[in-house]
Amino acid sequence: MNSTIDVPVGSQVCAMRVWVEGRTIFVELADERIIGFPADRFRLLKSTPDGALQKVFLRLDGTALRWEELDQDLTVQGILEGRFQLPPV
DSSP states (O other): OOOOOOOOTTOOOOEEEEEEETTEEEEEETTSOEEEEEGGGSHHHHTSOHHHHTOOEEETTTTEEEETTTTEEEEHHHHHTTOOSSOOO
């Protein structure tokens, strides 16, 4: 199964909104697609308590997700390309 989304070369993928439900992080893209991924696919987020996981916001014009308390950033492009740190559980 391919977990990536095709994006034209040179395109800047931007998110309009980010939120967390349970341990799943959702991102609404500028083209209105919504994608979700388990927090447990990233080392630092896997051990993050639910309350801290909720404190995510968009930065860099919607090209990155940021958890200030954790000093953690994830790029929207990296998520779309399936660049996760850990395999699915």
